Amino acid sequence: MTNTIADIEDADVILVTGSNTTENHPVLSTFVKRAVKFKGAKVIVVDPRRIKMTEFAEHWLRPNLGTDVAWINGMMHVIIKEGLQDDAFIQNRTEGFEELKKQVEKYTPEFVEGVTGISSESLITAARLFATAKAGSILYCMGITQHVSGTDNVKSLANLAMLTGNLGIPGGGVNPLRGQNNVQGACDMGGLPNVYTAYQSVSDLAIAKKMEEAWGVSGLPTQPGLKVTEMVPKAHDGDIKALYIIGENPLMSDPDLNHAEKSFKHLDFLVVQDIFMTETAQLADVVLPSACFAEKEGTFSNTERRVQRVRQAVTPPGRCKDDWWITCAVATRMGVPMQYADSRAIFEEVVKVTPSYAGITYDRIANEGMHWPCPTTEHPGTPILHGQQFTRGKGKFHAIEWIPPAEQVDEDYPLYLTTGRVLYQYHTGTMTMKSDDLNNRAPHSYVEVSRRDARTYGLKDGDHVSITSRRGKIDVQVQIGDKAVDGTVFIPFHFAQGAANKLTNAALDPVSGIPEYKVCAVKINKAA
Amino acid sequence: MNAQQTLSINGHDVSFQSGQTILEVARQHHIDIPTLCHLKGTTPTGACRICVVEVEGARTLLASCATPAASGMKVQTESPAVIEARRLIIQLLLSSGNHNCAVRGSDDQEWTAFQLKVQGEDGSDELCPVWGDCRLQDLAYRYQVSGERFAATPTRYPMETVNPFIVRDFSRCIQCGRCVQACNDVQVNNAISFGYRGPESKIIAAGDRPLKDSDCVFCGECVQACPVGALVEKDVRYTVRPWETEKVRTTCSYCGVGCQLYLHVNDNQVVKVTGADVAPNHGSLCVKGRFGYHFVSSPERLTDPLIKENGTFRKASWDEALDLVAGRLTQIRDAHGGDSIGVLTSARITNEENYIAQKFARAVLKTNNVDHCARL
The missing domain is CATH 3.10.20.740 (Ubiquitin-like (UB roll))
Structure with a gap:
């Protein structure tokens, strides 16, 4: 997030898109709801499902799946046409406005209505509301990113925020909501194929040299590596011989699971380090048992870049060890000694090589976490990014053309499928499914179907159906629901029985490598 | 101004x-x-x-x-007038329900009969489930008030035990309205409100239905706000007493909001979770963060390194497992190059552990094939 969670309550208008906030970030959603109830903030929800947040919204815009660039360009078209853009911000802080203006020219409300299904009146009203807000905040999540156009979607939201001068101010910002507790930290720490900690490029020879000196090694690789969504196909082709997987369950969370499973079986060697015998661990040659969050010391970084402490409450079962201890032990046995007294000692090494964390210490965050960047031990941290200037200097407008999703409905597969989560389960369920009461509330997979689609296909609540895509078939129960919109069904991806990702499309965003989980074509058949 | x-x-x-x-x-x-x-x-x-x-x-x-x-x-x-007023309020509250802590004068003739009645309704021979963790009890001690001045009011509404996560005990409700505010003004879930009038007054959900059949999303904000024993976590009712637990402040392990919470620990087990009143969540939690802690002590946890032989796993020592992993990875790296190996680090482990994982990939395996499931 460019801004903080608390900051949401200072927004006048909040644009929530591709985020089922009340179910997936429930506590953060309370800030949005309170802003509406007590501070008169107006919410614009742009989402293909009638999610709970629509009840708090001034406007709900319902786009066809995978048409985000079109409606965002359309909003910008309206804003520029009506002269509602923030000229001073554009002049002083950005570049590329003319190209953007030219690009969005053709995205008239009528054209956008044809692509997105959003009525031109709604688009115009929402665009005016957002553009005239004193502070407008944009909240988005996987509904924006998990598309072949995911990167374009995010850039388009950044365009909209810059066009309206909503960056670097309280109550504004472009705010991605991170789905897992330490996604932010995993990225910050260089758990990515192209960067070291603090997003320092692996291809930058000066950085590589700095790391070699800090680590006492030589010959660090300078070519960016493979993304997870590239490793799996490479495993299938035999280019990847071994995988070392820590605390992840790709055999539930990857797209096109049937193909992913075949790929994993091609590996010469698979190590899985986890707290449970997951679907992925079952395929491993060696499984290493690790401690869970309640059993270890360290830090997590939340979605607002706040680095917070994790503390040990209980001792781990059996012979479980901290993940860092295990990885270090393997490294040491491979001839590169990696020995640390504890997590604090590791953190002290982290801050030496990580400029944005340089001023953070365990003592400073003992009670309340701090927002990076925090370059020195005197620096108070940075709650709001891009206050004076952007990382690259001027903010660049990207002129972006809408492209359709990789798969569209046709005669054979006439329904759109979009996937996501439910309140009571989490990711692949390895943790939440150990609580009986959570299972009681969300016991199994289901397909959410609109009332009209249910009539069309002759379906009743609780009917057993099979859902088929070009990649797989699953059996689930029907749930006729108000959240569903005609022509689009929804399946949560948590459940191994009725796994939505057997159906999803592994088509990737060319830049981020994110799979298009949010759109594919399916058909529905009553179970015989 | x-x-x-x-x-x-x-x-x-x-x-x-x-x-x-x-x-x-x-x-x-x-x-x-x-x-x-x-x-x-x-x-x-x-x-x-x-x-x-x-x-x-x-x-x-x-x-x-x-x-x-x-x-x-x-x-x-x-002042004396203030203290007198507070004592009267506390006496009225104590007599308004099943407040069977020791503050209710034990020299009272009615004490035994009252205890038996409460125990019958509770289905337990223990004292109030929040004994030692009750704002009303604290106040009664502070102002030295017993409950004998007014006759106990009969229980009007039965206990609601059909819900997951939460037991609603109307016999201990003092109608303070904190739960209603927690639900409507803090979490804005708008699931509960005051219902009925006068002595019939009751906190109700969705036209007086059980929480499970209402808009309730079981965030538990109301339980944390309840100053007495009217709203209690189902799993700790009578089983965990506050003086037996130790609280450890940490960060939630579910979504990226990073709520600050206390793990309540008894006998090396997490038995309860409450929100910490600090940024970013200021005491609030969701159903997963508050009630989804059972995985920590699940019997399904892995406990030993496992090595697969002929398609089945067998337990191994750390030395054996680590030597096998180090040996095979060294072989594969030396035979096919570091880029034939990939490391998936995790959005669920600490910063320190992610740092170690990418250092391992780069410095030991000599590959940048390191990623995690940010995209998934």
């Missing part, structure tokens, strides 16, 4: 800013005024009146939570 002004509390001059209530001024200056219905961050209702104070020149005692501070005010927070 925010000019500094002064008033006097218990004879001491203290400064305040216009717009502050007497309670806020007192708290700012570390002067304790007890509260019961007051819920931080919400509009004061003044419902319980336990926070009354004596203000010179005022006709009646004033609820400090709802009275704006004014320049020159002379406030007494523990």
Whole structure:
């Protein structure tokens, strides 16, 4: 997030898109709801499902799946046409406005209505509301990113925020909501194929040299590596011989699971380090048992870049060890000694090589976490990014053309499928499914179907159906629901029985490598 | 507008800013005024009146939570009149339900009969499930109040035990309204409200249905707000007493909001979770963060390194497993190059552990094939 969670309550208008906030970030959603109830903030929800947040919204815009660039360009078209853009911000802080203006020219409300299904009146009203807000905040999540156009979607939201001068101010910002507790930290720490900690490029020879000196090694690789969504196909082709997987369950969370499973079986060697015998661990040659969050010391970084402490409450079962201890032990046995007294000692090494964390210490965050960047031990941290200037200097407008999703409905597969989560389960369920009461509330997979689609296909609540895509078939129960919109069904991806990702499309965003989980074509058949 | 002004509390001059209530001024200056219905961050209702104070020149005692501070005010927070009023309020509350802690005078003839009645309704021979963790009990001790002055009121509504996560015990509800504010004004889930009138008054969900059949999303904000034993986590009712647990402050392991919470630990097990009143969540949690802790002590946890032989796993020592992993990875790296190996680190492990994982990939395996499931 460019801004903080608390900051949401200072927004006048909040644009929530591709985020089922009340179910997936429930506590953060309370800030949005309170802003509406007590501070008169107006919410614009742009989402293909009638999610709970629509009840708090001034406007709900319902786009066809995978048409985000079109409606965002359309909003910008309206804003520029009506002269509602923030000229001073554009002049002083950005570049590329003319190209953007030219690009969005053709995205008239009528054209956008044809692509997105959003009525031109709604688009115009929402665009005016957002553009005239004193502070407008944009909240988005996987509904924006998990598309072949995911990167374009995010850039388009950044365009909209810059066009309206909503960056670097309280109550504004472009705010991605991170789905897992330490996604932010995993990225910050260089758990990515192209960067070291603090997003320092692996291809930058000066950085590589700095790391070699800090680590006492030589010959660090300078070519960016493979993304997870590239490793799996490479495993299938035999280019990847071994995988070392820590605390992840790709055999539930990857797209096109049937193909992913075949790929994993091609590996010469698979190590899985986890707290449970997951679907992925079952395929491993060696499984290493690790401690869970309640059993270890360290830090997590939340979605607002706040680095917070994790503390040990209980001792781990059996012979479980901290993940860092295990990885270090393997490294040491491979001839590169990696020995640390504890997590604090590791953190002290982290801050030496990580400029944005340089001023953070365990003592400073003992009670309340701090927002990076925090370059020195005197620096108070940075709650709001891009206050004076952007990382690259001027903010660049990207002129972006809408492209359709990789798969569209046709005669054979006439329904759109979009996937996501439910309140009571989490990711692949390895943790939440150990609580009986959570299972009681969300016991199994289901397909959410609109009332009209249910009539069309002759379906009743609780009917057993099979859902088929070009990649797989699953059996689930029907749930006729108000959240569903005609022509689009929804399946949560948590459940191994009725796994939505057997159906999803592994088509990737060319830049981020994110799979298009949010759109594919399916058909529905009553179970015989 | 925010000019500094002064008033006097218990004879001491203290400064305040216009717009502050007497309670806020007192708290700012570390002067304790007890509260019961007051819920931080919400509009004061003044419902319980336990926070009354004596203000010179005022006709009646004033609820400090709802009275704006004014320049020159002379406030007494523990005067005889204040104490008398608080004692009466506490006596009335104690007699209003199944408050069977020891504060209810044990010399009373009715004591045994009362205990037996409560135990019958509770289905337990233990004292109140929140004994030792109850704001009303604390106040009764503080003001040395027993419950014998008024006859106990009969229980009007049966206990609601059909819900997951939460037991609603109306016999212990003091109608303070904190749960209603927690639900409507803090979490804004709008699931519960005051229902019925007068002595029939009850906190209801969706036209008086069980929580499980209402809009309730089981965030548990109401349980954390309840000052008595009316709302209790189902799993800890009678099984965990506060003096048997230790609280450890940490960060939630579910979504990326990073809520700060306390793990309540008893006998090396996490038995309960409560929200910590600090940024970013200021005490709030969701159903997963508050009630989804059972995985920690699940019998399905892995306990030993496992090595697969002929398609099945067998337990191994750390030495054997680590040697095998190090040996095979070395072989593959040396035969096919580091880029034939990939490391998936995790959005679920700590920063320190992610740092070690990418260092391992780069410095040991000599590959940048390191990623995690940010995209999935």
